[in-house]
Every structure is written in C-alpha cells, then in structure tokens.
Amino acid sequence: MVKRTSHQSADCLIARPLDAIGDWWSLLIVRDAFDGMRRFGEFQKSLGVAKNILSARLRNLVAHGILEIVPASDGGAHHEYVLTEKGRGLFYVLVALRQWGETYFSGPGEPYTFMVDTRTGRPIRRLEVHAEDGRLLTPGETRLADFRRAPE
Amino acid sequence: MVKRTSHQSADCLIARPLDAIGDWWSLLIVRDAFDGMRRFGEFQKSLGVAKNILSARLRNLVAHGILEIVPASDGGAHHEYVLTEKGRGLFYVLVALRQWGETYFSGPGEPYTFMVDTRTGRPIRRLEVHAEDGRLLTPGETRLADFRRAPE
DNA sequence: TCCATTCGGTTTCAATTTGAAACCATTGCC
C-alpha cells in the first residue's frame, strides 16, 4: 500500500500527501468522516467497500494521523474513527475536488449535491488562489520556489 | 483501472473525479504538466514510473479529457501531451494538496519547495472557503445540499 | 439461561493491477 518513491521526486510535497491518501477509497472515507460518520459499519455501508479493504484503509489513515481512534461516544463497547486536525486539513482538497467535479462531471438530469453555506443555504464561492498582496493568481502566475534559495 | 461504483454513492461528485485522477500517478503527471512537461520521456524521467504504466495513465488522462494530444511543437514527429481547460481546472486541487503537504509533511531540514507568486517571489496565501457574501467558512459551516431541493 | 443477531473485524483465495525488463517501430543523424 505504501508507495515509496525510490527516485525522490523534486516535489515530494505532492507525492507524500498522495502516499497518505492517494488511493481511491481513502479520500471517500475522509469525506464521509466530514459528514459525521464515525463507525466502521457506517463507512462500510456508505462506500460499499469490502470490509478487509476498509479495515486496511482505516488502519492506514490512522497510521498517517488523519483519523484517530476514540474509545466510544454512545457508551458502546466499540471505538470510533474521527478526523484529527491534520485530517480536517483535507477540507480544502475535498472542496477543490468537488468544485472540479461540479464543473466537469455533473451531467444534466443527474442527481447531484453541491456545497452550501449552512447559515444561508447559498452555494459557497469558488476557490481562488491569491498572492500575498491579495492579487488573484492564475496557474501561470505561480511557480515553485526552493525555500533555501529565494525567501528573501 | 476505471473503478465503477456499482452502489452509486450519494455524493458522486467526489467519487467521479477520483475515478479520473484517483491513482497515485495521475495527479503527479498533471502536476508535471503544469510545470511545462509535455513529452512522454519527460514525464517518465521526472516520475520514474514504468513506461507501460505511464502509457496507461496518459491514455486514461486523455480519455478523460484532462490531457490532450497535440501534433508537435518543435516540429518533431512525435506528439505531446498538454493540459486541457478541464485539466487546468485541477490547479486548485494541486494547490490544496500542496498546502496540506507543506503543513503536515515537511520535516525540518528537508529540501522542499513551495508555491510563490511569480511576480513577487513571495508565497501565495492559503486557500480559504468563502460564503457567497464573503464570510470565511469552516468545514462545520458548510454542508451538501441537493440542487433540486433547496436552491431557492 | 440460552439462542440469535449485530458489530467489527480477519482469513482465504481468485482475479486484477502493477512494475521491471525486454522487445519493437519510427525518426533523425552521420
């Protein structure tokens, strides 16, 4: 499961996250966790994934510090899986993926949900990338910089 | 490669995008494409992936309309792979993933790059989720709404 | 108390996917 890049990509800050969540099911589990799911059975029913696979994915997410196991919540004997701070940090990845999905994958007549502001019920804004001074940036206006070379 | 959710998740706007790019290599290919890579050999050298796998992934990305094949560019005989509009839409996913990686995966002393505004060389801002009226939203302040039920 | 059921997994095993390496076809160059 854990894929180690033996050749060391120059940009492991994409590769390393993908190592943690880069398989089909993990992000779906995280999404369900954002939706309040906590228990093995809930995830299994929601995703329809084989139990051994779910078991392995949950273990992996816990190992990566994205989920953590908490003793109970309704006094039951079994534990539950909840997002850690690190796991909640994936919110923006999910929003980005979802907005991309809304734009390019929602066919006409298909049932689809989209993300709204709970308070008003209105759709949220699209994500934007901004410069430090607030300017809106396009992909072409950004680049990767080596921290040691040009922080000035 | 293509994983069909037979059970139809209620939220296929996460699952469908993952079906297109939800394996380890595809997003890395897209990232390299944003970095200006266009040719089979460039991707192969950058990623260190087996050629048959790269071949399959490129084919898949083209099939999903994320990359397209263009005839040449330097007059050479071979074609090149460039991002489509849909592919460029993945910019926000990459930024989100990268910022998450910067936050949780960059160990001290490790070489790492981060994203800067080309014009100023300064780091870009963190992504934020905003309501229609501009309020900053946390994960808990959003939910998914059925388009047909509550657009009002 | 005893039996059945649910929950949360693990084990087993066949089928699919992956990846390394070998191979192949075309183009460009001398």
Added chain:
DNA sequence: GGCAATGGTTTCAAATTGAAACCGAATGGA
C-alpha cells in the same frame, strides 16, 4: 546503410484488491 534516441507495447512475476466465509465479543430477546 548503420546507429542511437524516442515512444511506446509485450511479457511475466509479484503485489494488491475484493468477495465471501469465518470469527469473537457484546448485546437482545424468549
């Protein structure tokens, strides 16, 4: 023509996946 580079495909072993069976502990009734 010969030779290397590019851009793949084929082959085959190894790893991963997934469906189903199994299992143990904790309820829940009769």
